[in-house]
Amino acid sequence: MKFSALRVVKEALTGHKGWKPLWRNPQPQPDYDIVIVGGGGHGLATAYYLAKTFGKARIAVLEKGWIGSGNVGRNTTIVRSNYLLPGNQPFYEFSMKLWEGLEQELNFNAMVSQRGIINLFHTDAQRDAFRRRGNAMHLSGADAVLLDRDALRQKVPFLNYDNARFPIKGGLWQPRAGTARHDGVAWGYARGADMLGVDIIQNCEVTGFRINAGRVRGVETTRGYIGAAKVGVAVAGSSSRVMAMAGQRLPIESHVLQAFVSEGLKPVIPGVITFGAGHFYISQSDKGGLVFGGDIDGYNSYAQRGNLPVVEDVAQGGMALMPMIGRARLLRSWGGLVDMSMDGSPIIDRTAIDGLYLNGGWCYGGFKATPASGFAFAHLLATDRPHETATAYRLDRFATGHVIDERGAGAQPNLH
Amino acid sequence: MLIPHPLLGLRDAEEFVYLGDASLMQRPDPDSPTALTDFCDYVFLRDNPAGVHRELWFHEQGDRSWLVVTRNTLTHEILGAELATDAARPTVTQEPSA
Numbered sequence: 001m002k003f004s005a006l007r008v009v010k011e012a013l014t015g016h017k018g019w020k021p022l023w024r025n026p027q028p029q030p031d032y033d034i035v036i037v038g039g040g041g042h043g044l045a046t047a048y049y050l051a052k053t054f055g056k057a058r059i060a061v062l063e064k065g066w067i068g069s070g071n072v073g074r075n076t077t078i079v080r081s082n083y084l085l086p087g088n089q090p091f092y093e094f095s096m097k098l099w100e101g102l103e104q105e106l107n108f109n110a111m112v113s114q115r116g117i118i119n120l121f122h123t124d125a126q127r128d129a130f131r132r133r134g135n136a137m138h139l140s141g142a143d144a145v146l147l148d149r150d151a152l153r154q155k156v157p158f159l160n161y162d163n164a165r166f167p168i169k170g171g172l173w174q175p176r177a178g179t180a181r182h183d184g185v186a187w188g189y190a191r192g193a194d195m196l197g198v199d200i201i202q203n204c205e206v207t208g209f210r211i212n213a214g215r216v217r218g219v220e221t222t223r224g225y226i227g228a229a230k231v232g233v234a235v236a237g238s239s240s241r242v243m244a245m246a247g248q249r250l251p252i253e254s255h256v257l258q259a260f261v262s263e264g265l266k267p268v269i270p271g272v273i274t275f276g277a278g279h280f281y282i283s284q285s286d287k288g289g290l291v292f293g294g295d296i297d298g299y300n301s302y303a304q305r306g307n308l309p310v311v312e313d314v315a316q317g318g319m320a321l322m323p324m325i326g327r328a329r330l331l332r333s334w335g336g337l338v339d340m341s342m343d344g345s346p347i348i349d350r351t352a353i354d355g356l357y358l359n360g361g362w363c364y365g366g367f368k369a370t371p372a373s374g375f376a377f378a379h380l381l382a383t384d385r386p387h388e389t390a391t392a393y394r395l396d397r398f399a400t401g402h403v404i405d406e407r408g409a410g411a412q413p414n415l416h
Numbered sequence: 417m418l419i420p421h422p423l424l425g426l427r428d429a430e431e432f433v434y435l436g437d438a439s440l441m442q443r444p445d446p447d448s449p450t451a452l453t454d455f456c457d458y459v460f461l462r463d464n465p466a467g468v469h470r471e472l473w474f475h476e477q478g479d480r481s482w483l484v485v486t487r488n489t490l491t492h493e494i495l496g497a498e499l500a501t502d503a504a505r506p507t508v509t510q511e512p513s514a
């Protein structure tokens with residue numbers, strides 16, 4: 001079923017009776033060439049690129065709940081490529097380029113909207129750091145513009161520029177960054193993978209691995225044993241739990257990150273604005289809701305919900321930055337389980353077990369990575385070599401000293 | 417979350433700073449032949465369990481003591497708290513009483 005404007009008109013005239021489910025609901029086969037554990041954005045994108053770009057067949061995605069029930073359906077939808085370090089920035093810029101062509105690639109409206117992101121700075125030292133970051137972005141082929149206070153005021157006049165603690169001196173702007181419809185991304189990849197023959201199996205939790213002579217043979221699931229020549233694990237916040245079933249300990253802690261949406265308002269916020277110093281960031285959805293969040297709660301959690309102190313902290317950050325939102329009413333808040341790695345950067349690598357591969361450690365920033373992560377993981381699964389933009393995402397980098405520490409804060413997952 | 421401080425009673429978790437798994441109190445032996453890998457595991461790897469977790473909380477806005485808090489990471493339920501100095505003390509085996 002192909003989507004087009006013509007099709008929409010036709011369906012409108014015929015009572016919308018012709019739409020079909022976007023993917024099949026197949027029974028699991030006894031075995032596959034490649035099994036992906038986790039039907040989040042990364043798992044679905046991996047399956048899609050395996051089939052589409054690397055010509056692989058006999059692939060299944062096993063998801064314990066339903067497609068989109070994890071972080072891919074819980075994030076604040078920001079996509080950007082404004083990293084600093086050489087291990088990261090080319091990967092995120094590769095992802096940004098994939099976002100730019102995603103809807104045509106998938107024939108699906110993922111509502112990719114390049115409305116720009118502005119990171120605010122408050123001191124001369126921060127300005128210098130952002131200038132350096134902007135230069136690093138340029139080196140990777142990305143776009144970056146350093147805005148001084150006047151230029152910033154033109155774009156976003158409603159900020160509190162004279163906050164006594166954090167007066168706003170300017171911002172680093174990436175015009176090509178923006179937002180995408182998170183569910184749409186999951187559905188688009190699921191549909192694309194399904195059309196290429198991938199079995200998407202929901203309500204199928206992996207409960208163990210069958211490992212024999214150092215090699216993975218398949219997975220135990222709540223729907224029976226499924227054999228697999230290769231298994232790729234992409235379960236985000238559940239990475240430690242799932243890999244523990246294969247006897248692996250990871251450099252990861254699971255934490256909770258909360259997000260918030262206000263009632264729908266007329267357009268007031270043009271792009272994404274981040275106020276790192278105040279632990280607050282915000283954008284406005286196409287429906288009009290203000291979508292915002294802040295820091296992780298800061299303690300190990302698998303609860304998928306946070307606590308009130310962070311709600312208060314985020315609200316205070318918002319009020320400090322833009323008092324105009326003070327009378328907007330909060331509609332919903334929720335939490336997601338984020339896989340905080342020890343250097344704040346992800347892992348896409350083989351493991352100590354042959355045929356078992358890991359994609360995790362995305363912290364609170366893996367949505368923007370979805371296309372590139374899927375592509376790079378598919379590359380690794382198909383060729384046994386890392387993709388050229390993902391060579392630094394090794395599992396052994398912690399032992400060899402090649403950590404990718406964007407924040408320069410050391411091994412402290414609750415700081416990133 | 418309210419933490420039952422052994423000296424101060426129930427205190428709001430907001431008064432504390434979190435450090436992580438309480439097993440961090442057991443530093444590897446630097447003289448062991450496997451010290452390099454032991455320290456690497458100590459610094460970077462975590463059990464990260466879903467369920468009961470013993471973890472270090474520092475009472476920064478209070479009496480500045482370190483606590484070992486036992487908490488369920490699936491529900492946030494706090495099951496107990498003791499002073500880290502007590503938790504770290506080697507357990508004395510009791511003389512069997514007559």
Ligand SMILES: Cc1cc2nc3c(=O)[nH]c(=O)nc-3n(C[C@H](O)[C@H](O)[C@H](O)COP(=O)(O)OP(=O)(O)OC[C@H]3O[C@@H](n4cnc5c(N)ncnc54)[C@H](O)[C@@H]3O)c2cc1C
Nearest residue numbers: 038040041042064070071072075076078206336366367368
């Ligand atoms: C509140 C919040 C806001 C965020 N905002 C942003 C943002 O603005 N920009 C950004 O780039 N990133 C953001 N992120 C991070 C981003 O959402 C994640 O890094 C990313 O979605 C993780 O990859 P995923 O989509 O594959 O994860 P998920 O969607 O969580 O997929 C993992 C899947 O694995 C499944 N699973 C787990 N265990 C098993 C098992 N045993 N067997 C089978 N399946 C299993 C889960 O059910 C889940 O569906 C945010 C996260 C949160 C929580």
